[in-house]
Structure formats: C-alpha cells, structure tokens
Amino acid sequence: MRILFIIIGICCAISAFAQDGNDSVRINQLFNFDWKFKAGEISNAEDPKLDDRDWRKLDLPHDFQFEQPWDKSASRGRGFKAMGAGWYRKTFNADAAWKGKRVLLDFEGIMLTGNVWLNGRKIGGTDYGYLGFELDITDIIRYDTVNCVAVRASTGEMGNSRWYTGGGLFRDVHLIVKDKISIARHGVFITTPSISSQNAVVNVQVE
Known part of the structure; x- marks a missing residue:
C-alpha cells in the first residue's frame, strides 16, 4: 500500500x-504520413531543392528490402535480398506556437544504418537499426518556409546478419514539442x- x-x-x-x-503543453505527433521514397543512391537527395516529384509516396513503417526481388547470390541471413540503400523525404510546416519550445524528431528505428538531414544540414543518424534515437531540431527548424527532412537508410554498410532485418524507416517516427x-x-x-x-x-x- x-x-x-x-x-x-x-x-x-x-x-x-x-x-x-x-x-x-507537450506535443507528440505521429510523423509517419506523406513521405516520399526512392530506392538506390540518389545524388544530393538531402537538398531541399531537389525535384522529387517522381518519387513514390508512402506512409511509414516501410521496408524497402522486402520489396526487392529474390536473389540466390544474396545472404540467406538477409532473406536472399540484395543489400542496398534507399532515400526518404518529407516536407512540413512549423507552427509558430512551437517557438520558445524544444522541437525534436524521434526515430524508433532505421534499418540497418541511417543518416538524417533537415533543410540540407546533417543532424544525426544511427549505426544500429534496433535502437531508436532523438534529434533536437530546435535551432534548425524554419518558421518562414517549408522544412524538408531527408533520410538515407542502408543495409550494406554493416555486413551480414543472422536473420532477415529489413531495410528503411521500418518503425514509427514522431515529432515532439516540449518545454526547454x-x-x-x-x-x-x-x-x-x-x-x-x-x-x-x-x-x-x-x-
């Protein structure tokens, strides 16, 4: 008792x-919707000015490796799927009410490795897809124009695996606004x- x-x-x-x-007031907004995706290595994909009109529109979670064709020469630990990379982009507008608060992006997982840019500036990443991480974007976010988040996910940098891992933004993403x-x-x-x-x-x- x-x-x-x-x-x-x-x-x-x-x-x-x-x-x-x-x-x-704390805001925890699910950030899974209205992303764009393109498989492979894309030059300057982190640039907000990049023309991504031909990219595929999708919602998260997403596993780009699952969509790849079967490959007999690929690792059985990766489900006979070739290793590779994929890019994700999302644009959003910041609310003026967020000024004076801390604004963060919380990634629950990027498989297998990942890097994140906001408005063309690299803000962080992960070398282990099973651990989530949080990025403080308070000083980078723009209130006078559209913001652009870009994420490169790769299954190729960290070698083999004992089981199928998938690839990409395979878990939820949240936008968090809270007091300093x-x-x-x-x-x-x-x-x-x-x-x-x-x-x-x-x-x-x-x-």
Missing part, C-alpha cells in the same frame, strides 16, 4: 509540474532495492 501511495504522489507531482502554466526544461527521452529510472511484506523502498531517478 505504501508503494501505491508513493507512485500516486510521484504522478501528482509530475502532473502539477506539467500543468504549471497554460503554455506547458523537461524529462529526457527514457529519462525515468525506477528501482525497488528493498521489499518486504510490510514496506518497500522505491528509488526514482529522473533526468
């Missing part, structure tokens, strides 16, 4: 902090180092 009271107290404290002021002082991604760590039938100790660490 004491554990329940402690958890309720923590939740109330977090709720009160989040509601301190009418502007303290806020809880970090996966920033809450809770342990119960001591538990008995009468009581328990709960440690909460928040970044």
Whole structure:
C-alpha cells in the first residue's frame, strides 16, 4: 500500500509540474504520413531543392528490402535480398506556437544504418537499426518556409546478419514539442532495492 501511495504522489507531482502554466503543453505527433521514397543512391537527395516529384509516396513503417526481388547470390541471413540503400523525404510546416519550445524528431528505428538531414544540414543518424534515437531540431527548424527532412537508410554498410532485418524507416517516427526544461527521452529510472511484506523502498531517478 505504501508503494501505491508513493507512485500516486510521484504522478501528482509530475502532473502539477506539467500543468504549471497554460503554455506547458507537450506535443507528440505521429510523423509517419506523406513521405516520399526512392530506392538506390540518389545524388544530393538531402537538398531541399531537389525535384522529387517522381518519387513514390508512402506512409511509414516501410521496408524497402522486402520489396526487392529474390536473389540466390544474396545472404540467406538477409532473406536472399540484395543489400542496398534507399532515400526518404518529407516536407512540413512549423507552427509558430512551437517557438520558445524544444522541437525534436524521434526515430524508433532505421534499418540497418541511417543518416538524417533537415533543410540540407546533417543532424544525426544511427549505426544500429534496433535502437531508436532523438534529434533536437530546435535551432534548425524554419518558421518562414517549408522544412524538408531527408533520410538515407542502408543495409550494406554493416555486413551480414543472422536473420532477415529489413531495410528503411521500418518503425514509427514522431515529432515532439516540449518545454526547454523537461524529462529526457527514457529519462525515468525506477528501482525497488528493498521489499518486504510490510514496506518497500522505491528509488526514482529522473533526468
């Protein structure tokens, strides 16, 4: 019962902090829709001015390797699919209400490796597709014109695999807007180092 009271107290404290002021609103927007895709290596695909009208329109999640033809010479660990690369692009407008907040892009996974650009500037990436990552775009986002996100995904840089991995933006992407002082991604760590039938100790660490 004491554990329940402690958890309720923590939740109330977090709720009160989040509601301190009418502007303290967190936005977590699913960013999966209206992307464009093209397979292969594309020169200057990160350039916002690139003409991508002939690119394929799609929604995420998407696995470009699954769509490739079977290849007997390819690795069985990759499902007999040839390794390669693909590019994704998405444009969006920023809301003026986001000014003064932190604006982030959260990628749950890019298989197998990936790099991300915003408005032609490289902002980050990953060398391991099973781990998501967050990119702070607060100082790069534009409020006076359209923004362009470009992502290069590749299955070829990291060698073989023990199973079929797929390739591309195969998990969800989110656009997050939150206060400058806020809880970090996966920033809450809770342990119960001591538990008995009468009581328990709960440690909460928040970044």
